[in-house]
Amino acid sequence: MGTEALSLEGVSIRLGKTLVLDRISLEVPAGSFTCLLGPSGCGKTTLLRSIAGFAPLAAGDIKVGGNSIATLAPEARQTAMVFQSYALWPHMSVAGNLTYPLKLRGLPKAEREKRANAILSLLGLEGYGPRAVTSLSGGQRQRVALGRALIIDPPLLLLDEPLSNLDASIRRSLRGELRRLQQKVGITTIMVTHDQDEALAMADRIVLMRDGQIVQVAGPEDLYSAPADLGAAQFLGVDNVLAVAPDDPAAQGATLVGFRTEDARVFTDDMEHPDAPALARKGKVTTCAYAGGGYQVGIDVAGESLSACSARPVSPGDDALLSVPASMLMSFDANTRLLQGIRH
Amino acid sequence: MSNLSATLRSAGSAMGLAIAMGLVAFVVFGPLANLVIWAFAEQWFYPNQWPTRWGFEFWGRVFRPRAGAWESLWNSVSIAVATVGLSMALSVPAGYALARLALPARSLIMLIFLLPQAFPSLPIFVNIAAIFYNFGLNGTLFGVVLVHSLPGLVYAVWIATAAFSAVDRSMEEAARNLGAGPLRTFRDITLPQAFPGLMAASIFVFLDSIDEFTGTYFVGAPDIATLPILMFNASMGGNYQIAAITALILLIPSVGFMLVIERFLKADVLSRIGR
Ligand SMILES: Nc1ncnc2c1ncn2[C@@H]1O[C@H](COP(=O)(O)OP(=O)(O)OP(=O)(O)O)[C@@H](O)[C@H]1O
Ligand SMILES: [Mg+2]
Numbered sequence: 001m002g003t004e005a006l007s008l009e010g011v012s013i014r015l016g017k018t019l020v021l022d023r024i025s026l027e028v029p030a031g032s033f034t035c036l037l038g039p040s041g042c043g044k045t046t047l048l049r050s051i052a053g054f055a056p057l058a059a060g061d062i063k064v065g066g067n068s069i070a071t072l073a074p075e076a077r078q079t080a081m082v083f084q085s086y087a088l089w090p091h092m093s094v095a096g097n098l099t100y101p102l103k104l105r106g107l108p109k110a111e112r113e114k115r116a117n118a119i120l121s122l123l124g125l126e127g128y129g130p131r132a133v134t135s136l137s138g139g140q141r142q143r144v145a146l147g148r149a150l151i152i153d154p155p156l157l158l159l160d161e162p163l164s165n166l167d168a169s170i171r172r173s174l175r176g177e178l179r180r181l182q183q184k185v186g187i188t189t190i191m192v193t194h195d196q197d198e199a200l201a202m203a204d205r206i207v208l209m210r211d212g213q214i215v216q217v218a219g220p221e222d223l224y225s226a227p228a229d230l231g232a233a234q235f236l237g238v239d240n241v242l243a244v245a246p247d248d249p250a251a252q253g254a255t256l257v258g259f260r261t262e263d264a265r266v267f268t269d270d271m272e273h274p275d276a277p278a279l280a281r282k283g284k285v286t287t288c289a290y291a292g293g294g295y296q297v298g299i300d301v302a303g304e305s306l307s308a309c310s311a312r313p314v315s316p317g318d319d320a321l322l323s324v325p326a327s328m329l330m331s332f333d334a335n336t337r338l339l340q341g342i343r344h
Numbered sequence: 345m346s347n348l349s350a351t352l353r354s355a356g357s358a359m360g361l362a363i364a365m366g367l368v369a370f371v372v373f374g375p376l377a378n379l380v381i382w383a384f385a386e387q388w389f390y391p392n393q394w395p396t397r398w399g400f401e402f403w404g405r406v407f408r409p410r411a412g413a414w415e416s417l418w419n420s421v422s423i424a425v426a427t428v429g430l431s432m433a434l435s436v437p438a439g440y441a442l443a444r445l446a447l448p449a450r451s452l453i454m455l456i457f458l459l460p461q462a463f464p465s466l467p468i469f470v471n472i473a474a475i476f477y478n479f480g481l482n483g484t485l486f487g488v489v490l491v492h493s494l495p496g497l498v499y500a501v502w503i504a505t506a507a508f509s510a511v512d513r514s515m516e517e518a519a520r521n522l523g524a525g526p527l528r529t530f531r532d533i534t535l536p537q538a539f540p541g542l543m544a545a546s547i548f549v550f551l552d553s554i555d556e557f558t559g560t561y562f563v564g565a566p567d568i569a570t571l572p573i574l575m576f577n578a579s580m581g582g583n584y585q586i587a588a589i590t591a592l593i594l595l596i597p598s599v600g601f602m603l604v605i606e607r608f609l610k611a612d613v614l615s616r617i618g619r
Contacts, residue, residue, distance in 0.1 A: 052521055074520040087518040091536045100532070101522040152522060 003188045004065035004155035005030040006051070011060035013043075013050055020046045022212045023060065028190060028205075030065075033182050035199035036192045038209035039235060044192040045084070047209075048158050051190070052081045064155055080149035081158040084165070086141050088133040094120075094144055095129035101152045119147040122181070139170045146178070150185065157182070159191040163198065175201055196236055200224060208232055226341030230332050233258055238330060240264065240306045242281075249278075254331030254339050263328035263342070264308035266297045266320045271312070278326030281306070285318045382588035402585035412569055417593065419485070420570040423560075424553040424597075426489045431496040431549045432504075436542065439504025440534070443511075454502060461498055465558055473562040483567035491559035496549035503548065507541020508534065547604055554597050 006028040013021040020043045028034050036044045049055040051062060053074035062070045069077050088097050098119055099112040107115075120126055123143040128136070133144060142162055149157060162178070163171045179202050182189050193199050199206050200220040208216045208223065216228040227233040230241065238258040246255075257279060266285070267273050283301035288310070290296075295310045299322050308322050331339045382388070385395035386402065406413045442450055460468065472491055473482060481487030511534050519529040535542075557572040565573060571590055578586035 052517075054517055054520075073525075074517070075523050075525055077521075078523075079521065081518070081521045083514045083518060085512070085514055087512065087514040089515055089518075089533060100519075100524075104523040104528070148518075148522065 003030050003186055006156055006188060006190070007063045008047075008051075009061045009063070011047075011050060011062060012058045013046055013055050014058040015046070015055070019058075020212050021050065024212075024214055025060075026207060026214065026217065028188060030188050031186050032204045033179065033189045033191070033202060035203035035206045036190060036209060037196060037199040037206050037235075038194065038215075040194055042209045043212040044194070044209060045160055048081065048160050048190065048192055051077075051156070052079050052158055053077050078152070078154055079156045079158055080152055080154035082142075082145045082149050082160065082162050084160045084162070086145040086165075088141055088145055088148070090132075090134050092133070093129065094125070094131050094133055094136070097133060097144060097148050098129075098151055101148065105152070115151055119151050122150075123147050138166050139174060142166065142174070146181075150187070155188065157187045157189040159189065161192050161194070164193070164195070171198075178202070208235070210235075221344075225344065226338060227330075228338055230256065230258065230336035230338075233330060233332075233338070240308075242279075242301075242304060242306070252331065252340075253333075255334045256332040256336065258330045258332065259324045259328055261296065261307045262309055264306070264322055264324045266299055266308045266310045266314060266322050268314050268318050268320050273321060273323075277323035278329050279322075279324040281322045283320060283322060285314050285316050285320050287316060288314050379588045379591055382584045383592050385585060403589055406586055406589045412574060413571075413590070413593075416569045416571045416574040416590075419568060420554055420572075423485060423488050423492060423568075423570060424550045426485075427492040427496050427553040428546050428549045430489060430493045431500040432542065432546055434493075435497060435500035435504045435545065438501050440508045440530075442501070442505040443508035450505070454505065457498060457501060461495065469559045469562045472559070476563055482563055483565075485568060488560055488564040488568050488570075491563045492553040492556050494559070495556075496552055499548045499552065500545045503541055503545035504538070507538040507545070510541065511537040543604070551598060554594065 006026075008024050008026040011021055011024040012019065024047060036047060038044055046055055050057060053069070053072060053076075057070055060070075061068050064077075064079075069079075089100070092100065095113070095116050098116040102112040102115060116129060117126075120128060123146065125140065125143060125147070128140070128144075133141065136144065142165070146159075146162065159178075163174055166174065175198060191202065200223075203220055205217060205219055206223050207214055208218075208228075210231060215232050216223065218226075223232075224236060227236050227238070230238075234241070237260050239261055241256055241258045244254060244257050259279070268285075281301040283299045283306070285297055286300050286305065287298035288295050290313075291309075295313050296307060297310050297314055297320070298305060298307050299320055300306075301322060306322060308324075314320060327343045330341055333339050381395065383402070384398050384400070386399040387397035388395035442453060445453070469491065472494075476482050476487050476490075481490065515533055515537070516529050519533045520526070524532065555572060556570075557576065560568065560570050560573055561576070564570070569577075571594055575587045575590040575594070578584075578590065
């Protein structure tokens with residue numbers, strides 16, 4: 001069938017009385033891996049379901065390869081969705097689940113079995129065909145669900161938090177596996193996640209959503225270094241925010257500056273101070289916790305609690321200096337729009 | 345000393361337990377035992393404690409062609425099968441629709457549905473008989489099937505709704521997404537998942553119909569005789585042997601029910617009614 005580009009044009013969706021998606025417009029290039037990232041309840045699943053045909057549009061249009069699919073029934077759309085719960089059919093075996101979509105398309109039995117075996121070996125599940133799906137582990141189920149979607153060779157693959165039910169280590173390994181698989185098959189993929197690390201590690205492009213709207217569309221590096229506004233920055237791990245006076249050397253026209261904990265350092269009096277950081281604040285240490293390879297230090301600066309890293313442990317109550325290099329400082333204007341991102 | 349009293353006390357409580365269990369067994373199995381004795385008693389007159397003659401004579405009489413037992417059995421089973429067919433044909437779509445309804449509306453409809461069961465059944469059946477008379481349904485098999493389907497439908501809709509609510513919506517969506525139309529999805533995904541519950545519903549309806557007396561009596565008698573009607577007539581005529589034997593025949597579907605229900609009815613199907 002070949003992979004296709006997807007475009008959303010002013011898509012709005014109303015569920016009950018709430019406007020869950022508000023005029024979403026998005027172009028997804030053919031063969032790309034796009035992540036929908038955003039806090040819980042921002043409408044990621046709803047957006048995916050609208051593409052698959054499970055949420056009727058209140059306004060707008062959805063096109064795959066230039067043709068509108070907005071009025072088609074779900075079964076006519078040829079999108080393949082992997083549900084967060086996997087939604088495998090427990091009354092069918094692994095092979096039964098994989099071949100059911102082929103049976104619907106009228107393929108002969110021999111061809112169905114051949115394709116199922118090819119998919120099983122692609123997923124590293126050789127010999128699992130006759131097994132009951134209820135006897136599989138979470139990671140194996142996830143792969144069967146993925147295989148069931150891929151077996152129809154769809155133009156578009158939709159993944160709803162496919163990794164969030166798995167534990168941390170298998171999740172990291174499946175991240176790479178899923179990405180490699182996507183590149184090998186070359187299929188246009190949209191994946192929902194609320195885990196920023198997952199999105200940064202896997203996506204070609206990240207679509208950041210908030211309250212049913214798109215906040216920003218950018219590549220992982222750009223999104224990480226230059227989030228569109230303060231809210232986006234906070235969602236992407238910028239956990240320290242400070243108001244700065246206009247005459248502050250760190251200000252340079254900004255009213256707010258922000259930085260990530262791992263980009264800031266604390267120094268006590270007995271340590272060698274860095275020369276001329278862009279932001280330097282004196283304060284009192286409040287907490288100090290080992291964070292693997294270094295210490296995470298909480299520091300109180302004129303009533304604001306900030307956090308930073310230290311190579312050596314410091315004691316609560318000590319006077320300390322917090323410093324952030326200029327390249328790691330983000331600045332925002334009075335409307336919380338980004339003025340200056342970080343520079344690598 | 346205290347040891348001895350403790351032993352005595354525990355012996356006493358064990359005795360109490362044994363007596364209680366014996367009482368329960370007597371209450372549960374006493375009438376049944378009496379039934380079995382009557383079925384094989386050829387002669388049993390007051391004041392004898394036990395029958396004075398045992399044998400199979402009455403069994404022969406019951407199953408004699410003219411006695412009507414075979415015909416009643418046939419009537420009972422075919423009415424029950426038709427009742428199951430009619431009730432399920434209506435309750436599968438109704439249960440599916442109800443299961444997909446939002447919760448407050450669903451609970452309300454199901455409660456309303458249960459309401460006729462709360463009324464005394466006698467006036468209802470008398471009324472139905474009067475209505476059926478106008479349509480010429482009295483004394484017909486079809487009329488009896490209709491009157492049996494009334495309580496049958498209530499069970500069937502309730503259990504079918506529970507069974508369909510237990511089916512994960514996303515499994516249906518996955519099938520739609522991968523190319524199955526709505527009917528195909530229902531046949532291949534929804535129905536197999538709900539099957540144990542629907543099976544249980546059918547069995548309930550079957551048993552209810554096999555046992556039904558009042559409705560059959562008002563709508564069917566005297567043209568349609570089922571086993572319960574036969575049993576009733578025999579008892580009223582003082583023919584306890586015939587009544588007992590008929591009752592034992594009626595036990596067969598009930599025991600079969602228990603065996604099948606054990607295999608098919610998952611506890612979690614019933615527990616989802618309120619969800
Ligand atoms: N059937 C519905 N009726 C009314 N509102 C709904 C319905 N389904 C979802 N919503 C609302 O729509 C919003 C978006 O839901 P959605 O499931 O798309 O969020 P999400 O971004 O996928 O969140 P999560 O990360 O928690 O999965 C939520 O505020 C939710 O409460
Ligand atoms: Mg979601």
